Amino acid sequence: MTQKLPPLPIYFANEKSSRQSQATVDIRDRGLAYGDGIFETMFVYQGKFPFWEYHQRRLQKGLAFLGMTFDKALFEQHCESIFEYLKNNPHTCIVKLIVTRGESARGYAPTSTTANFFTSINAFSQDAILNQTGCSVHLCKEVLAEPVSWAGLKTLNQLSYVLASKERIETDFDEGLVCSSKGHIIEATARNIFCVKNGQLITPDLSGVGVAGVMRDVIIERIAAELSIELKLCSLTPEQLLEADEIFICNSVTGIWPVTKVTGFGADIHQRPVGAITRKIQTMAQSLIEA
């Protein structure tokens, strides 16, 4: 029996637990002014967060790194409102949580502000075609300068990804790959990248730049171990990528996309079938989501 659920999006701001169809932020919020904040984009399956602990861990790392003054009780109240809503309305949806350093007077220096929490619950339309058939990726011209002190975190400073995504939509591929200023493959615009070579799983080390995604962490910490696949975190050169037996990209919202076509590295088009290890990882990821 399918329950009829109310339309999305809806919004929550700080302690306001009531459902709102609109939400606003003070113009003095430092998230807007300087990108002084972090965010999490979380997949919700039938009202439940499959990877809540992973998102919370990265969020806490971000808050600690930025040194934000943070009202723990207020945050718990904010989260409680969202859990309560999803318990009563078990959407399969996308929850986006933004935490900013709060409002302040003009000036980069953070003064005595307290973090603000903004959450939107967004509709999710299931379209698993790329999970099945695989996707095409192209190397973007936009480069991620490194090292940044917030490497691995998901801050509100995402202009590189906006510009890379702009390249992607102006052409005709499913995702864009981005390199670091040192010439290593770091990730896709909204996904992390893995490749398989001789049975070994390889993913870029993100200690210099990049967003360490939750699905990446799930694969590194759970799936690779459970499937007994050897895993290596290292710099990934374009040559290594092109020589890989299998390639896939992933995030926690759309899951795992096998990569079947790679372009942008010279004139050649590099094609490969969907790999067997990719399929195994995909199956296990799906089972964790539906657990």
Place this chain on the structure above:
Amino acid sequence: MTQKLPPLPIYFANEKSSRQSQATVDIRDRGLAYGDGIFETMFVYQGKFPFWEYHQRRLQKGLAFLGMTFDKALFEQHCESIFEYLKNNPHTCIVKLIVTRGESARGYAPTSTTANFFTSINAFSQDAILNQTGCSVHLCKEVLAEPVSWAGLKTLNQLSYVLASKERIETDFDEGLVCSSKGHIIEATARNIFCVKNGQLITPDLSGVGVAGVMRDVIIERIAAELSIELKLCSLTPEQLLEADEIFICNSVTGIWPVTKVTGFGADIHQRPVGAITRKIQTMAQSLIEA
């Protein structure tokens, strides 16, 4: 006779020309979500913008770089409201204009959005002590990764400057210096840097990273020429900085601060008097502001 002026700040949003004591931004605004926008902070002297054309030039460069869809008539209406307000209320104040790519659904890729304009008119309290006595600067640990594709522009991705400013306020110096990942001196947290060596004016080339400030442009394009001072844009190493005869930092709001004390490069404290060329540039900058 001093005119009694209404209190600040006040805010303008898009076409709303009426004075508002509060202003808000839609939570879906891409400026908040990703730092997908630019800003200008402009000094206003007795109701007039001394360097309006310079700010407009950088703003237009930023809009073109980001490829924003932009309603020119709306922007002109927005600016007209601000001019009108300042004509009737000739504050000496700080006008901050934020332009974002507008609201969109979740996702880095810019879809069919139209730019939003937000302006705040902020109080300015004159405190020219550092212009007179000079200031102390310290090298920050936070580093500016380079190259970024928006070098020179003033985007909403300013987390590096927030983190560097956080270092500054946690210690006891007037400004922080920031280096690039290549080890060159780029700027101060909210100011550009110049030094003088054997009568020649030197300022860092900002083609890899950094914000090309309006006062910097005024000095390069007008003041150096009018004072017949030879000018060089180049990489600035810490060694070059420490060997300079004069150092100053500047922005268009607080003008020119002579640097009299430099720390953070090893254990030594590097002191120097306020230089004669710095004073000449300062005098001319002030005359341009009051012209």
